[in-house]
Amino acid sequence: MNGVTRVLRQLGAMTINGVWRLGFATRFLLMILWYSGQSFRRLHLTIREIYFSGVLSLLIILVSGLFVGLVLGLQGYETLQRYGSSDALGVLVALSLVRELGPVVAGLLFASRAGSAVTAEIGLMKTTEQLKAMDMMAVNPIARVVAPRFWGGVLSMPLLAAMFSAMGVFGGWLIGVVFIGVDDGAFWSQMQAAVDFRNDVLNGVIKSVVFGVAVSLIAVFEGYDCVPTAEGVSRAITRTVVSSALAILALDFVLTSFMFRGQ
Amino acid sequence: MRDVRFAYGEREVLRGIDLTVRRGQVVAIMGGSGCGKTTLLRLIGGQIRASSGRVEVDGRDVGEMGADALYAMRRRMGMLFQFGALFTDMSVFDNVAFPLREHTDLPASLVRDLVLMKLQAVGLRGAAALMPAELSGGMARRVALARAVALDPMLVLYDEPFAGLDPISLGIIGQLIRRLNDALGASTIMVTHDVHESLEIVDYVYFVSEGRIVAQGTPDEIRASSDPFVHQFVHAEADGPVPFHYPAAPMASLLEGGGA
Numbered sequence: 001m002n003g004v005t006r007v008l009r010q011l012g013a014m015t016i017n018g019v020w021r022l023g024f025a026t027r028f029l030l031m032i033l034w035y036s037g038q039s040f041r042r043l044h045l046t047i048r049e050i051y052f053s054g055v056l057s058l059l060i061i062l063v064s065g066l067f068v069g070l071v072l073g074l075q076g077y078e079t080l081q082r083y084g085s086s087d088a089l090g091v092l093v094a095l096s097l098v099r100e101l102g103p104v105v106a107g108l109l110f111a112s113r114a115g116s117a118v119t120a121e122i123g124l125m126k127t128t129e130q131l132k133a134m135d136m137m138a139v140n141p142i143a144r145v146v147a148p149r150f151w152g153g154v155l156s157m158p159l160l161a162a163m164f165s166a167m168g169v170f171g172g173w174l175i176g177v178v179f180i181g182v183d184d185g186a187f188w189s190q191m192q193a194a195v196d197f198r199n200d201v202l203n204g205v206i207k208s209v210v211f212g213v214a215v216s217l218i219a220v221f222e223g224y225d226c227v228p229t230a231e232g233v234s235r236a237i238t239r240t241v242v243s244s245a246l247a248i249l250a251l252d253f254v255l256t257s258f259m260f261r262g263q
Numbered sequence: 264m265r266d267v268r269f270a271y272g273e274r275e276v277l278r279g280i281d282l283t284v285r286r287g288q289v290v291a292i293m294g295g296s297g298c299g300k301t302t303l304l305r306l307i308g309g310q311i312r313a314s315s316g317r318v319e320v321d322g323r324d325v326g327e328m329g330a331d332a333l334y335a336m337r338r339r340m341g342m343l344f345q346f347g348a349l350f351t352d353m354s355v356f357d358n359v360a361f362p363l364r365e366h367t368d369l370p371a372s373l374v375r376d377l378v379l380m381k382l383q384a385v386g387l388r389g390a391a392a393l394m395p396a397e398l399s400g401g402m403a404r405r406v407a408l409a410r411a412v413a414l415d416p417m418l419v420l421y422d423e424p425f426a427g428l429d430p431i432s433l434g435i436i437g438q439l440i441r442r443l444n445d446a447l448g449a450s451t452i453m454v455t456h457d458v459h460e461s462l463e464i465v466d467y468v469y470f471v472s473e474g475r476i477v478a479q480g481t482p483d484e485i486r487a488s489s490d491p492f493v494h495q496f497v498h499a500e501a502d503g504p505v506p507f508h509y510p511a512a513p514m515a516s517l518l519e520g521g522g523a
Binding site for chain 2: 129135144
């Protein structure tokens, strides 16, 4: 009985803690939005964060996009040629990328590369009392530190996802057209005919924006909320990567179920 | 501060503190680790609010201030954190320029002149281009000091300014605290447990123990005090009113198998 009570208590404590953190994260998001005006007045800070989160993530995004495209090309050709539809390779590669793989994989990479870095930076600033010092200098840390990093992530993510998809399409073309010999004209014309701007491209962009908001919020929140010790920062970084991955995959399911019903 | 009480949850840290700092004074608040000294600074800076009592800065109740009033007050206040809390992604120059750029619309040339003057005052004009990681502990503390007084504050708060410094740096920081206070016509509140350095530079000392002021006086009065707590603190005795042992059951009962 004691054991059962203990487990129930732990479960209850975890639930209360989870609800409390969710509430705090929501309040935190509202505060970020409230102070975003102040933050945008110092636009150079947001531009600097776009550089750190976006530009410095470009290499891993482009290389990963290329490899994903190459694999899609190979796998897609292998399956399509069984049914004599290898000309549809361009459609398969493009739709897979713009609808799903672009936003999702770019989001996961973004969380690992930029999200973890943002959490570590804010967490270390908290640990070394830099946030407190700023607050004591009458400079709001949410406006000065958090909001620029949040918006830097939100603005970078759709651009990175677009570049991931573009690089993936290039990879698919490289393997399909250049190395295997699929017809170049068929590859592009079928893609152009089958990929719809609103239903495919725009929905993919919406997904990447939502993922950008989720990953950026998780990253800044975990950094700001971390226990100010070395162990606390490392745990916060782990939570950022794990929570971001789960959030991306769960949100992807929800968004997909709304966007692509019977189309 | 008038009859200020403060508790972290159930644990009462301050139990009725009365404390006054006059314009131009350098005041030290001394006491052992964990006695509530830093909590006092946080109350004065408005980072936390007292459970009861009044904390007044320049005649205004800090506990009653909203966010805007609090920030307005902090603009007239400087604070030096225990390890400097310099912004690690900015150079020494940018760290000192930070409050000027955030709170004034001064042209860049004037900001540059002011920053160099502040750095000259702490003897680090030549280190303006260095990054915080390239500074020694004492240098970082001096840069943080220059940043704390960048806006010529009326009140400067110091949290353990001497912690972890070598004797030379310690003397330099002590003299700078006194000199900058006099030059600015400001008031200084310094939380420390470094008795000898502090008594050389301060005008008045408060001793805090278990959340209460247990002794106070000028440096000469403190040196001549026969109060057991002050005597133990000033002469660094291991045992006295502040016990050497953390409260526990008698050792004999433990050896007899009575448990820890």
